[in-house]
Every structure is written in C-alpha cells, then in structure tokens.
Amino acid sequence: MPELRAGGHRLTVDHDLCSGSGRCRDIAPDLFVVRDDRSWIAEGAQVTDADEDLLRQVEAACPWFAVSYAPSAENV
Amino acid sequence: MEPRFRPYTHKLDDPWEELRADREGCPVAYSRHLDAVQVSSYAAIREVMEKLPHSFTGTYSTLYPREQPLPQEEQVFAAADPPRHTRQRRLFVKAMSASRIQHMRPFSERLADELIDAIVAKGDTFDLAAAYARKVSEGHIGELLGIPKGDRERFLYLSSLFELSTADPRSQAHAAEMADWHAELVETVRARRSAGPDSDDLITALCFAEEDGDRLDELEVAAMIRSMIRAGNSTTSAAIVNTVAALEHHPEQKAKYLADIDALTPSLLEEGLRYDGPALGLWRRCARATTIQGYELEPGDRIFTVYAAGNHDPEAFDRPEEFLIDRDWKQLPPHLAFGFGIHHCIGMNLAKLECETSISALYRRLPGLRLKPGAPTPQVPGPVFRNWLTLEMEFTPPALPAGSR
Ligand code: SF4
Numbered sequence: 001m002p003e004l005r006a007g008g009h010r011l012t013v014d015h016d017l018c019s020g021s022g023r024c025r026d027i028a029p030d031l032f033v034v035r036d037d038r039s040w041i042a043e044g045a046q047v048t049d050a051d052e053d054l055l056r057q058v059e060a061a062c063p064w065f066a067v068s069y070a071p072s073a074e075n076v
Numbered sequence: 077m078e079p080r081f082r083p084y085t086h087k088l089d090d091p092w093e094e095l096r097a098d099r100e101g102c103p104v105a106y107s108r109h110l111d112a113v114q115v116s117s118y119a120a121i122r123e124v125m126e127k128l129p130h131s132f133t134g135t136y137s138t139l140y141p142r143e144q145p146l147p148q149e150e151q152v153f154a155a156a157d158p159p160r161h162t163r164q165r166r167l168f169v170k171a172m173s174a175s176r177i178q179h180m181r182p183f184s185e186r187l188a189d190e191l192i193d194a195i196v197a198k199g200d201t202f203d204l205a206a207a208y209a210r211k212v213s214e215g216h217i218g219e220l221l222g223i224p225k226g227d228r229e230r231f232l233y234l235s236s237l238f239e240l241s242t243a244d245p246r247s248q249a250h251a252a253e254m255a256d257w258h259a260e261l262v263e264t265v266r267a268r269r270s271a272g273p274d275s276d277d278l279i280t281a282l283c284f285a286e287e288d289g290d291r292l293d294e295l296e297v298a299a300m301i302r303s304m305i306r307a308g309n310s311t312t313s314a315a316i317v318n319t320v321a322a323l324e325h326h327p328e329q330k331a332k333y334l335a336d337i338d339a340l341t342p343s344l345l346e347e348g349l350r351y352d353g354p355a356l357g358l359w360r361r362c363a364r365a366t367t368i369q370g371y372e373l374e375p376g377d378r379i380f381t382v383y384a385a386g387n388h389d390p391e392a393f394d395r396p397e398e399f400l401i402d403r404d405w406k407q408l409p410p411h412l413a414f415g416f417g418i419h420h421c422i423g424m425n426l427a428k429l430e431c432e433t434s435i436s437a438l439y440r441r442l443p444g445l446r447l448k449p450g451a452p453t454p455q456v457p458g459p460v461f462r463n464w465l466t467l468e469m470e471f472t473p474p475a476l477p478a479g480s481r
Pocket residue numbers: 013017018019020021022023024025034038039061062063064065066067
C-alpha cells in the first residue's frame with residue numbers, strides 16, 4: 001500500500017478501496033499518479049507543511065475514501 | 077438561443093446532431109422544454125461536478141424534476157448532500173470497492189456462461205436485452221444482496237417500473253406497486269438484521285456496518301438498496317446493450333474486436349460508455365448562487381446536465397462522433413458516464429465487471445453474432461436514460477462451449 005512519511009507527515013492510499021478515479025491526481029498532480037487503475041504516490045514526491053490544505057482537499061474529494069493524510073502535528 | 081433537445085416529446089434514436097448544436101450554440105442555457113438550465117458541454121458539466129457539494133443539491137432527486145425535496149429517508153447517494161451523503165457512502169464503499177468486487181468474478185463468468193447456454197438451448201435468435209443483459213444485471217444484484225434466485229425476476233420487474241416512471245414524472249401509474257416494493261424491502265432488511273451479522277451479503281453488511289459507532293437505520297438501509305437497484309440495474313443492462321449495439325453498427329470496429337477480444341475489452345467498455353452510455357442526463361438544483369461557464373445560477377434554479385452531450389464534446393475527445401474501440405484511455409480525460417467527484421458512481425466497479433465478463437463471453441461463444449435484420453429497436457422514453465429496450469440478435473450455431481477463451 002503506497003505510503004509516504006516525510007517530516008512527520010503521513011500520507012497513504014488504501015488500495016483495497018482505491019478505484020482509480022484519478023481525483024487525487026487532478027487536485028494534486030505533483031503528488032499522485034494513476035497506474036493500473038490505482039493511485040500511487042509520485043516518485044520523489046515531497047510533503048511539507050505547505051501541502052496540508054491541498055492534502056485535506058484530496059482526502060475529502062476521494063470518492064472511495066482511500067486517501068488518508070495526517071500532518072506532522074497530528075502524527076507525533 | 078433556445079436548446080433543441082426535447083427528450084419528452086421528440087426523443088431521438090440518434091440525438092448526436094441535436095446535442096452538437098446545443099453544445100456549440102448554447103452550452104449552458106435555459107430550456108423551456110425541460111424547464112431547467114440545460115448544461116451540455118464537457119467543461120460546463122465538469123464545472124457542475126466540481127461545484128456539486130457546495131453549490132448544488134440532489135435532494136430534489138436527480139432522476140425527476142421534483143418541486144419538493146425528497147422525504148429525508150429517501151435522500152440517499154446522489155439524492156443526498158454532505159454530510160449525510162458522506163456517512164452513507166463511507167459505509168458503502170468497502171462493499172463496492174474494486175478489490176471487493178473482484179471476488180465476484182468467478183460468479184460473474186459463470187452467470188454469463190449459464191445465460192448463453194440458455195440462449196443456445198432455445199435456438200439461434202434472441203433478444204439481447206431480455207435474454208441476456210437484464211439477466212446479467214439482475215443476477216449480480218441478486219447475488220450481491222443475497223436475494224434468493226426465485227425472487228430475482230420480480231426485483232427486476234419492479235426496478236423497470238421505476239425507469240419507465242422517469243419518462244413522465246406526473247404519472248402515478250406505478251406509484252402503488254413501487255410503494256409495495258419499498259415496504260417489502262424494509263421487511264427484508266428487518267429480517268436480515270434480526271438474523272445476525274454472519275451472512276456476507278450486502279444488506280447484512282449494511283445493517284451491521286459501523287463507522288465511529290454509527291449505524292444506518294432500517295429505513296435508510298432499505299432506501300440505499302432501492303436506490304442502488306434503481307441506479308444500477310437498468311443502467312448496467314443498458315451499458316451492455318448500448319455497447320453491443322454500437323459495436324454491431326460499426327463492422328470494422330467489430331472485426332477488430334473479434335481479432336483480439338482479451339486486449340480490447342477494457343477500452344471497448346470505456347468507449348461504449350462514452351459513445352452511448354446509459355445516462356443521458358440528470359437533474360439537480362442550485363443550492364447556493366454560483367456560475368457555470370459564466371452563466372449565473374440562483375438558489376432554486378433547476379439544472380439538467382446532459383452527459384451524452386459532454387461525452388461527444390470535441391474539446392475533450394478527438395473525433396467524438398466516431399466509435400473507436402481502441403482509444404488510449406490512459407491519455408484521455410474520463411468520460412462522464414460515471415460522473416465524477418464525491419458522487420462518482422459507487423457501482424462503477426461492479427458495472428465494469430458485469431460488462432466485461434458478459435460482452436466478452438458473448439462474442440467468444442456465439443459465432444457470426446449479428447443484429448437480426450429489420451427488427452425494431454425501441455429506445456426508452458424520457459430525458460434521463462439511453463437504453464435500447466430490445467435488441468434482437470442472431471448467430472450461426474454451433475456455439476462454442478462454456479469457458480471458451
Ligand atoms: S481519488 Fe481516491 S479512488 Fe480516485 S484514484 Fe485517487 S485514491 Fe484512488
């Protein structure tokens with residue numbers, strides 16, 4: 001299951017739920033790629049505090065509730 | 077400019093020219109015929125979808141142009157707004173996710189083979205809609221819900237009433253039967269809940285699904301199941317029939333498909349849904365003042381998004397009026413047949429599985445499959461659906477055995 005931990009941030013895509021709709025990639029094209037009908041965290045993607053809003057949007061927009069994001073403050 | 081699209085009184089078998097005129101001349105415009113703002117271009121429909129959660133409501137029903145919101149317990153899925161919608165959807169996604177639906181693949185393949193065996197046993201002609209597509213859809217829903225085989229026909233019949241009722245929203249012709257159906261469903265839900273959580277059918281799963289200690293009540297479960305059948309039964313059957321019809325009307329594409337069924341089935345399905353998908357359009361109401369492509373909408377304004385027009389938009393798809401089964405969908409924007417955003421069709425994975433197994437088995441096993449010359453192909457009435465109600469076909473026996481690959 002794709003997971004990215006960086007600077008205390010934690011971003012995951014649950015492949016049991018993801019159905020490849022691509023909304024995550026539409027909203028955050030630098031962070032997600034869609035391959036084989038699933039979303040993956042883009043190679044070399046970085047998550048910083050500045051991405052928090054964007055990732056909250058992705059989390060709320062995923063029609064299959066497959067994206068989870070915990071910013072560093074929630075994650076310590 | 078007034079839209080030309082008049083689906084209540086002048087629904088066309090081939091609406092593409094008319095929809096092209098509206099998309100080009102008035103992509104967002106008030107239609108007196110619909111008494112709604114008709115939204116016809118890909119960009120405009122996408123903008124509606126983007127703005128759905130904030131600016132529009134489905135609570136007046138997406139299938140009928142109602143004057144009043146639906147009763148609370150009937151506000152489910154597309155007809156529910158967040159946060160109610162979010163909660164329902166959360167409880168439902170697990171059962172309908174791609175990985176979960178893959179468990180149904182052996183059932184799905186077996187069902188297609190059984191139905192083809194039954195067709196072959198009766199001769200060399202059949203109605204694709206009645207003898208195959210509807211039974212495929214009904215069978216999958218029955219399996220998912222754990223409805224006993226003997227009751228599945230009746231389920232299908234009741235769901236078809238609802239499809240007819242979208243053609244004339246004022247008609248009460250089927251109201252009593254539809255009310256009976258709902259009452260029956262509530263009974264079924266009660267019975268499943270008291271039987272306990274051990275069965276793995278969807279009704280039981282919904283009865284016992286918990287999210288933060290929160291459970292759905294029985295009326296809500298019944299309404300969700302009913303809505304799922306409404307949204308998923310005739311549409312999936314229509315997706316199969318419409319795709320086969322399109323393939324049969326494009327012999328060079330059909331020849332290409334027959335030469336490599338395995339490789340081309342996924343892109344054939346996408347193209348079938350784009351070219352002639354089951355949803356012609358859906359209703360919504362503006363909830364908060366907004367604009368669509370600059371057109372101002374006020375709270376209470378009714379809109380009708382014409383997905384079929386958006387799916388033929390040259391801004392989104394090259395050569396949109398051509399049926400091309402080998403488009404590279406990885407490089408294309410998504411077609412609108414499943415919608416997108418928070419209301420993205422939750423049955424998509426199931427629908428795709430059904431279409432894939434049924435269409436590929438059909439063309440693998442029935443040699444010389446073709447339309448029966450001269451047979452009429454009635455189109456379902458009304459503005460909401462595209463569905464050939466019968467599609468008479470014939471083939472050249474002997475059929476290939478079940479499991480042929
Ligand atoms: S939005 Fe959700 S379902 Fe769609 S591709 Fe991204 S993770 Fe998967």
